[in-house]
Amino acid sequence: MARSCSLECLENQLLCPICLEVFAEPLMLQCGHSYCKSCLSSMTLDPYGQLRCPVCRCEVDGGSSPPNVSLARIVEAMRELNDSHPELESCLQHHNPLSLFCEQDQEVICGLCSSIGAHRNHKITPLTSVYSRMKEDLSALLTEIQTQKRKLEEQICKMAYNKSRITNECDVFKWVIRKEFGELRRCLEEEESIFMLTVESRAAALISTLQKQVDEMAENLGKFQEIEGTLEQLNNESQLSFIRKYGSIAPGCREAQQKQQRRDRVYSAITFKPGFHHDDIKITVWKKLHRRVLPAPEALKLDPLTAHPMLKLSLNDTVVECGALVNRLPNNPERFSYSYCTLTSRGFSSGKHYWEVTVGSKSKWRLGLIKGTTSRKGKLLKSPESGVWLIGLKDSRLYEAFASHRTALPLASRPAKIGVFLDYEKGELTFYNADNPQELSFIYSFQTELQGKVYPLLDTCWHERGGNTLPLILTQPHAGKRASEPDPASLTQK
Helix, strand or coil, X not given: CHHHHHHHXXXXXXXXXXXXXXXXXXXXXXCXXXXXXXXXXXXXXXXXXXXXXXXXXXXXXXXXCCECHHHHHHHHHHHHHHHHCCCCCECCCCCCECCEEECCCCEEECHHHHHCCCCCCCCEEEHHHHHHHHHHHHHHHHHHHHHHHHHHHHHHHHHHHHHHHHHHHHHHHHHHHHHHHHHHHHHHHHHHHHHHHHHHHHHHHHHHHHHHHHHHHHHHHHHHHHHHHHHHHHHCCCHHHHHHHHHHHHHHHHHHHHHHHHHCCCCCCCCXXXXXXXXXXXXXXXXXXXXXXXXXXXXCCECHHXXXXXXXXXXXXXXXXXXXXXXXXXXXXXXXXXXXXXXXXXXXXXXXXXXXXXXXXXXXXXXXXXXXXXXXXXXXXXXXXXXXXXXXXXXXXXXXXXCCCCEECCCCCCCCEEEEEEECCCCEEEEEECCCCCCCEEEEEEECCCCCCEEEEEECCCCHHHCCCCCEEECEEECCEEEECCCHHHHHHC
């Protein structure tokens, strides 16, 4: 108790005369009295920078008030002393300080409680040790709580970011959906306009023809009405007058009647035929839309390092033809040594891709896709099991797909341009007749599982001693057009 009183007396001596609180950052005036820094800053200076000490009323310089370091250290020591030695409570039963802790009953007790009281023979620990242990436990728990709190905050932050990202991606997808459906609606409206214009123009032509016939018949009808009136008037004449006028009127009327009779034809109703069946509308529009929804043609170039030594590349590596002489080229691993093939310089390992190859009237050719790891030395094994997917033409008439078993392709017309569509993730490779710029006609489709990089392949086949010299051309896309290419015949002539 005495110690508590001494601390209290010391604290009373460490009070600021202005705020009556324990000094905080004490500053000492020239007169020797000290005040809190904030209290001193609140005091008013006279025009000469002087202030009057509230205790001794001496005038001192308000700008020269150094920190009272000694007093600040005493204040800090007193605070630490108060924190480390708090005033002990007393036991209600024995009136002794509570200085021990019963581990069994989890209670704070005094010395007598542990020796003669209810906690005798219990496990007893000094209060300072228990306090240190509990502080450590609390510190560890607080650390764990703070760690978990940070994790939760991070998770909330990540989830908020994820939510924001999903919202942004949703907005982007909504914009894309509106854009794509807007284009589809525009395409449908264009096709609708074409069909409507076709129907209206054909109907207008038929109606115009019928109207001409009606006008002509109406004119003839007017003439007959006029003749009819003349004959009725003649019929009402007296006998003598009738006989006199008959010879000049009746023969002319009969001649007009016979002339019209020769021109008469039996009218039969005209059937309106717009040039298409209503069931054709959907399939026609679908074909045109299918062409539009494919990716834009890739701007591919041929790779000279892969071309067979007899092949000749031209026009910025977009045209390939089989020459008559073997070129002296290095036998690098990428180059075909037996088959008259070349690959594009760019391969695909993901995504959707579309490209076009002009074959023209070439009598023999093959094109398709090949795995990047497939051997190019020796005769090329043309089958999906060997990592090669091709279709081709031979003898100018037989189209075939090089599946596990060769499959003949019954094409209704001979395509001059082949469209190739690759959906890597679905493992689909589809070939189309791309002659019509408005729609694609299906030729053949491979279904497979793709792994690793694959490359478009062009096989010119042997030139057949001049019978198969036309080139294969990689169609190049241009602004405003879907794709363009040179004329194969003009290239051969050159």
